[in-house]
Amino acid sequence: MTSAHMRFERATEKVAGRVRKMRPSAVRDLFAAATRPDIISLSGGMPDVSLLPQSAVRKAAKAAWCDQMAQALQYGGTDGRLDTRRVFADLMRDEGIRCKPENIIITSGGQQALDLIAKTFVDPGDIVITEGPTYLGALQAFSAYEPDVRCIPFDDHGMRIDLLEAELQRIGPGNPRLKFLYTIPNFQNPGGVTLIPERRKRLIELSHQYGFIVVEDDPYGRLRYDGGHVLPLKALDDSVVYLGTVSKVFAPGLRCGWIAAPSGVLAKVNLVKQGSDLCGSSFDQVLVEHYFTDTPWQRTLRRFVRTYHERRDAMLRALEAYFPPEATWTRPEGGFFIWVTLPSYVDAASMLPEALEAGVTYTPGDGFFPDGRRGRNCMRIAFCFESPDNIDEAIRRLALVIEQKLELYRAFIEAGELKEDKR
Amino acid sequence: MTSAHMRFERATEKVAGRVRKMRPSAVRDLFAAATRPDIISLSGGMPDVSLLPQSAVRKAAKAAWCDQMAQALQYGGTDGRLDTRRVFADLMRDEGIRCKPENIIITSGGQQALDLIAKTFVDPGDIVITEGPTYLGALQAFSAYEPDVRCIPFDDHGMRIDLLEAELQRIGPGNPRLKFLYTIPNFQNPGGVTLIPERRKRLIELSHQYGFIVVEDDPYGRLRYDGGHVLPLKALDDSVVYLGTVSKVFAPGLRCGWIAAPSGVLAKVNLVKQGSDLCGSSFDQVLVEHYFTDTPWQRTLRRFVRTYHERRDAMLRALEAYFPPEATWTRPEGGFFIWVTLPSYVDAASMLPEALEAGVTYTPGDGFFPDGRRGRNCMRIAFCFESPDNIDEAIRRLALVIEQKLELYRAFIEAGELKEDKR
Structure with missing residues (x-):
């Protein structure tokens, strides 16, 4: 063991109590994953700065x-x-x-x-x-x-x-x-x-x-x-x-x-x-x-609003078209995000690898609660950054992943092994 | 009392323990004072960005x-x-x-x-x-x-x-x-x-x-x-x-x-x-x-070094020329600052208004200690920002202010009312 290695161990032992309780953010790992070109990202809250003149x-x-x-x-x-x-x-x-x-x-x-x-x-x-x-x-x-x-x-x-x-x-x-x-x-x-x-x-x-x-x-x-x-x-x-x-x-x-x-x-x-x-x-x-x-920033702002408006509409249309009847979601009048709630037996965090495999990312809901216990059947999907066509395709991919999960659970429910969701 | 006023009172009552112990920085008030055009500032640690091409x-x-x-x-x-x-x-x-x-x-x-x-x-x-x-x-x-x-x-x-x-x-x-x-x-x-x-x-x-x-x-x-x-x-x-x-x-x-x-x-x-x-x-x-x-940043850095070198030399020369024998100071080989120690009976913080009156600022020494009790007879003077001529003039002014203080104390000492400084 080198001296630098010993010191490294000692240093990490010295962290303050506040840091020991911190959880690394799941979203950050997603950001990293979302750099793969074949993946459509619904996870980040990045504005589309390419709209700026x-x-x-x-x-x-x-x-x-x-x-x-x-x-x-x-x-x-x-x-x-x-x-x-x-x-x-x-x-x-x-x-x-x-x-x-x-x-x-x-x-x-x-x-x-x-x-x-x-x-x-x-x-x-x-x-x-x-x-x-x-x-x-x-x-x-x-x-x-x-x-x-x-x-x-x-x-x-x-x-x-x-x-x-x-x-x-x-x-x-x-x-x-x-x-x-x-x-x-x-x-x-x-x-x-x-x-x-x-x-x-x-x-x-x-x-x-x-x-x-x-x-x-x-x-x-x-x-x-x-x-x-x-x-x-x-x-x-x-x-x-x-x-x-x-x-x-x-x-x-x-x-x-x-x-x-x-x-x-x-x-x-x-x-x-x-x-x-x-x-x-x-x-x-x-x-x-x-x-x-x-600068004519108000004109640029109108361009932002027009663009995000189209993307929100594309996402809401795609959700209606592709998402299963068990899912519900919010209908925002502005901003960047839609909140999706799935049946309580679906764990959005553990479903993420399959979504990545299918070429889409989202943000699992548990990160938006302080304890990480609530929101496990929820996800945040962002419409700010991708084109309407990409959003449509991303929601189609995501719906397939969810549908596979639900089919599995529906089979369990039919077999009487899981109680149906009452919400 | 307006509702906003009530809320303001309540809000300041709510500050965390860590904030109640914080002391506002004396240097900040000095920065504000140093914007008066007749004052030569030896208080700030601002690099001379006018040297950048x-x-x-x-x-x-x-x-x-x-x-x-x-x-x-x-x-x-x-x-x-x-x-x-x-x-x-x-x-x-x-x-x-x-x-x-x-x-x-x-x-x-x-x-x-x-x-x-x-x-x-x-x-x-x-x-x-x-x-x-x-x-x-x-x-x-x-x-x-x-x-x-x-x-x-x-x-x-x-x-x-x-x-x-x-x-x-x-x-x-x-x-x-x-x-x-x-x-x-x-x-x-x-x-x-x-x-x-x-x-x-x-x-x-x-x-x-x-x-x-x-x-x-x-x-x-x-x-x-x-x-x-x-x-x-x-x-x-x-x-x-x-x-x-x-x-x-x-x-x-x-x-x-x-x-x-x-x-x-x-x-x-x-x-x-x-x-x-x-x-x-x-x-x-x-x-x-x-x-x-x-960019040719090394050339610019040499210009920074040459300029600050001249200013340090000007300050050391002025200290030798004007400062009283009771004062001691450091002789830095680089950087921005000199640390001056005055006899223990001089309070650099309380002398500051007189220095401002005389047209010069410095940073009292107590702020550089966590308890504010030590360093009261010390000051930091910065040579980074002013021209050699200004530095010479500033040190001359400051020496006069200190000299006045020392004369007062010397009279007390001669009258046997203060013990002479033993350092």
Whole structure:
């Protein structure tokens, strides 16, 4: 045994308790698998950046390497550039939110915002409420701070507020362990569902009654294909902590997100962020600022919406055409994802190798729950990245894989060896 | 009281224990003050990015917005782009380190690397050893994970290994609470001192004897103005965790640093990084990669070295010319900083308003210790950013402020009201 080897062993023994509890993400292995050219990927949440006009990117980049090179290459403030924060304030105003640039801190994508919020508020054992299922990256971010995550199911109208209220009653009003509720009200990840206005209003009321912070994550809000705009929670109550990002309306490779929050909250987040990264990329912030001020970005956004709209329709059509009657799925009005529920005896994670063999990937549902026990018969399928034809073919392949599983189980059920699914 | 106000109060009450213990950084307020045009700043550690040729930045940026736009705008892997990691492996090879790109993870500047290392290894109460004084951003990063930081003084030859050994004896060999030793061996921040080869060898031996990870932070290693290259700790022992960054040899606005470590350590860091930011800026990574492959960056680096060399010389000359005999200071062979020690009865933090009044800033020494009690009679002065003439003028101004303080104290001492300093 070499000395370096001994040291390696010792180093891994030294990891902190928070890391020992972390589970590697199943989605990452899928991403790796999805690079095989014959596989159609329904697993990733990647926007189709090929829709971005190079002229716009060139113009925005030129601001960074030329006109504002000195600032773009230098350290910036922890809160981020004021001019870029102004752009984000304008983007929020379009959605009905009034927010001053001073009440915004720029983050390295939406993911860093999730980390900073949890790092600022969560002590081990503190209660965090989320939709269940919810964004697995949020669960990963939160898990480092060891919260007790309580999941509230959704239906077609978003989070079940009646079940939330029952959970809050169990927790009790003013419980100091209850820190925040994390929600993706628009075109939820992974559910695709949208929280209806009445429930938004009630959620805000409950936050005051029980004393918790509402964290509203809105990466997909501008990607709506049907129905009318629903006012963000932040527009209903300024004390809401709102998370935005340019990842889905411009480009995730630039890692530019933001937190809009009351100044008391932001002061604490700033303190935490100083230690986390000192400051974000000045270059990316200059580029993003100029993309949203000097280019016809609204036209590009309409192109995104049109494209994803077609892909969503293609996926819904294919699901109707190919999926077995035992399967149900959500019908999102926007965003990237559809949530599929299969009979409870199907394990979506263990079915994945067969799907890969058949040339299609999806994200198994258990990763979207903190314990990995729920959602085993569910899957998230993304329509953002593939062409309508590819989506059709991917759903056809996936249906065949599911059908094979179901046939097996149907035979068991007929033989009386399995109880039929009652949902 | 408005509802938003009530919620704000409640939100700040909800902050985690780790945040309640955090102290805002004095340096940040100084940065703000230093924007007044009449003030000469010796406080920041900002590289002089005006030395970068725009043609090189343009060429590197073009790779990102043009040739590799699809990758530059898209999500990347958590570890960072393999091609960029190859560049960092090459940069380390120049320094004498053999490291495969697979053993590198790209971070959002050196600061995120510090956060990730502490997040991966430190449970509350765990022991971390640092130089004392040490980089305040490292102390900030570590503090979120609530370690017991033990500081080892340095002399002109770097960390006092005899004092380290005494501390290790108190901690005991194989103590599971002892996690890592953090050192900046080259041109230390804030000390400017360099760890000599004999001590590097002994430090590695002690790490094996007592069972701790060595974390080597090397942002300034390529900025040497006198003397010969000293082999990095990582070159002596592959189990060392090495932190690199392009902030001082290219541009900090791009937030590109890296961790080079054994694969077992990196696997854990990757898991932690997934939750922290999912991935770094692909755009910045493409740009950095092409800066170091397609432009005459070595020539630019020589320009950096020549410029900082002149500025260091100007500062050392001015210190000799203007500073009172009671003051002592380090004589760095490279890097950005000089560490000044004043008589123990001078409080550098409380003297700062007078210095600002006189038109000069510096960084008070107490911020470079975890408890803020030590280093009160010390200051860090940076020679990286100002011209030789400005540095001369700044040191002249600062000497006057110090001289006024000393005169006051000399009068007290003569009157027998203060004991003379014995150091």
